[in-house]
Structures are given as structure tokens and as C-alpha cells.
Amino acid sequence: MSFTIPKTQHACVFDKNGGPIVYKVIPVPTPKPSEILIHVLYSGVCHTDLHAWRGDWPLATKLPLVGGHEGAGVVVAKGSEVKNFEIGDYAGIKWLNGSCMGCEFCMQGAEPNCAQADLSGYTHDGSFQQYATADAVQAAHISKDTKLDAVAPILCAGVTVYKALKTANLRPGQWVAISGAGGGLGTLGIEYAVAMGLRVLAIDGGEEKGALCKKLGAEVYVDFTKSKDIVKEIQDATNGGPHGVINVSVSEKAIDQSVEYVRTLGKVVLVGLPADSYVKSSVFMQVVKSVEILGSYVGNREDTAEALDFFERGLVHSPFKVVGLSQLPEVFKLMGEGKILGRYVLDTAK
Numbered sequence: 001m002s003f004t005i006p007k008t009q010h011a012c013v014f015d016k017n018g019g020p021i022v023y024k025v026i027p028v029p030t031p032k033p034s035e036i037l038i039h040v041l042y043s044g045v046c047h048t049d050l051h052a053w054r055g056d057w058p059l060a061t062k063l064p065l066v067g068g069h070e071g072a073g074v075v076v077a078k079g080s081e082v083k084n085f086e087i088g089d090y091a092g093i094k095w096l097n098g099s100c101m102g103c104e105f106c107m108q109g110a111e112p113n114c115a116q117a118d119l120s121g122y123t124h125d126g127s128f129q130q131y132a133t134a135d136a137v138q139a140a141h142i143s144k145d146t147k148l149d150a151v152a153p154i155l156c157a158g159v160t161v162y163k164a165l166k167t168a169n170l171r172p173g174q175w176v177a178i179s180g181a182g183g184g185l186g187t188l189g190i191e192y193a194v195a196m197g198l199r200v201l202a203i204d205g206g207e208e209k210g211a212l213c214k215k216l217g218a219e220v221y222v223d224f225t226k227s228k229d230i231v232k233e234i235q236d237a238t239n240g241g242p243h244g245v246i247n248v249s250v251s252e253k254a255i256d257q258s259v260e261y262v263r264t265l266g267k268v269v270l271v272g273l274p275a276d277s278y279v280k281s282s283v284f285m286q287v288v289k290s291v292e293i294l295g296s297y298v299g300n301r302e303d304t305a306e307a308l309d310f311f312e313r314g315l316v317h318s319p320f321k322v323v324g325l326s327q328l329p330e331v332f333k334l335m336g337e338g339k340i341l342g343r344y345v346l347d348t349a350k
């Protein structure tokens, strides 16, 4: 199989953080010997892409930058060293584009924690373009016949919440609270949690998000915009507090509340990355309740394969809406206002 690769393509590019996002024609990149070139057909838009554009984290992005790290497409070229992909295979671009593979963290399969991690849509041009390069070792393998628009959100949101649920180490029948449940990570978090046999309490704002969370399998929905005493409401609904909390909101306050309402011996997992934030935990309460606060950062290759397997078996199917790549600025606006239900997926042909 061979493909004709154009010299130029459409992409969304910005030259400075917070500056204009321009939909324009740029050159198609050439893969290094260790990389594949993916014709990206669809890309999810993660809230991380909004952080990257704003530049609100203590880690600089490359500039100019093509964002995006939930890209699904077809391998159209490969470097001379690539052994694990063939031309025509389906492949996914994820947040971790490549790592050193030699440090103590890479050796343990904690590749996202590598100090030399190369990040799609952050330090490496990502999936908001029609053709993108990806390190062949880290690129995701997607089975043929998979719907590429539907699978795109799994590549970051799905992998991340799946790994966060593994980090919480809960047993079937236990309660998990998902804070930020109506967004991209949260909706998938509900579905993975249900598939893992957990009871889900969803927290987000507004009736539409509540209806969606319930439809996806949450038993209880708590509306943070209406609740008078959120800690009490959550503890009452779960008979003493959830055994675990997956924090995927972009709110420092929501994270602080989760440390309060979590059950004794519970696990608070931090995933959402609000800018300039700290977790506030009463040392006395944390000791007496023996609560664990844990960070969880995307997932490794094994987590990716497992998260994709749940998708391919039909256990999770993120609610998503497809719009054209050129619509990225509008998607960012809606995301910043907290108005997105599930995920927006960009069709790179439009």
C-alpha cells in the first residue's frame, strides 16, 4: 500500500501563547527515522490544548505551535527504523509523543514521567493538522474498522481517566466521585468506572450535564452551582463519602472539597490541572482519616492498549460532536466557559 503525500496541508497554528489561532496552509512534516507520518483524520480537543494555547502552566510550549494530542488517522509514511507499524495501519497520536526509554522512570513503564518527555501539541507539533509525526514506539495502535472520530477522545481523555481509576485502586461496588463529570475526561470517567463495577457519583454544573451524567450511568448527580453544602450532600448520598475521587475539573476549590468529602481511608486522585493551584488538606484530618492524595498523569503504552480495548468492546463510547478543524477557536471559547458536554472532535478536512 502506498499513499501520495502532499507537500502542504491545513493546520491551526499560533505564534504566541494567547495570540490568534490561524487556520492556514503549512508544509507537511517529514518523519525522522524513528517516526511515522500519520494522516490525521480526526482530533479531539482536550482542555490541555486550551492550557497550552493560554500558556498557563509552569512549562513552556514550543512556538509557533500546532496543538492537539487526540489524533486518529492512517500511517502514510514511516522512517527507516520503524518496525511496529505498516503503511495503511490505523494509528493514534497521544500526549506522550516520545520519551528517552533509558531513564529509571521509562524503565518502569512510567514513560509520561520521563524528564525528556516529548509532548504532542506542546513540545512537538500535534494533531490540529492533517499530517503529523509521531514516535513509532509511543504511537497508539488502533484496530482496523475502528471509527476514527469516536476513538479520538480515548487517546487522551480515555487513557487518562482509565489510568486514574486504576490509581484509585477501588473494588467493584465501591463509590467513586467524579468531579468535572460532564466534560471530556469526566464523561469517559463515568463510563470506565461503570464498566469496572464501581458506583458513580457525578459532580458538575447545570441540568444538561446532570442528565448526560445520569444517562452514562452515574447513580447520583450533584450540581456544584446549586448545592448549599456540597461536602454533606456527597457524604449523605454515599453513606459516609466516596471511597475514591477522580478530580477532572479545572477548579482548585473542587479539589479542596474532595479532600473533605472523601471517605476515611479514601483516595483522592488529582488529574485536572487548574493553573497556579495547590491542594489544601488539614494535616490532622488527613492523618486521622488516613486519606491518600495521588497524582495521575495520562497513561503508559499498556494503559493505552487497555483503554482502547474497553472502547473496541463497546464498553465506553464518549459523547462527542464533530466540527471542522477551522472551528478550533470557537471550541476553545465554549470550553473556557464550561459549556461543552463531553468532547468536541475536529474533522481535519474542514
Ligand code: 8ID
Binding pocket: 045, 046, 047, 048, 049, 051, 156, 157, 160, 179, 180, 181, 182, 183, 184, 185, 186, 203, 204, 205, 224, 248, 249, 250, 251, 253, 254, 270, 271, 272, 273, 274, 296, 297, 298, 299, 335, 338, 340, 342
Ligand atoms: O494526565 C492528566 N493529568 C491530564 C490529562 C488530560 C487532561 C489532565 N488533563 C486536565 C486538563 O488539562 C484539564 O485541566 O484535566 C482537566 C480537564 O480536562 P477536560 O476533561 O478536557 O476538560 P473539560 O471538558 O473542559 O471538562 C472540565 C469540566 O469540569 C467542570 C466543567 O463544568 C467541565 O464540565 N467543572 C469546573 I471548570 N469547575 C467545577 C467544579 N467546581 C467543575 N465540576 C465540578 N465542580
Ligand code: ZN
Binding pocket: 046, 047, 048, 049, 069, 095, 156, 157
Ligand atoms: Zn489531553
Ligand code: ZN
Binding pocket: 099, 100, 101, 102, 103, 104, 105, 106, 107, 111, 114, 115, 116
Ligand atoms: Zn526516560
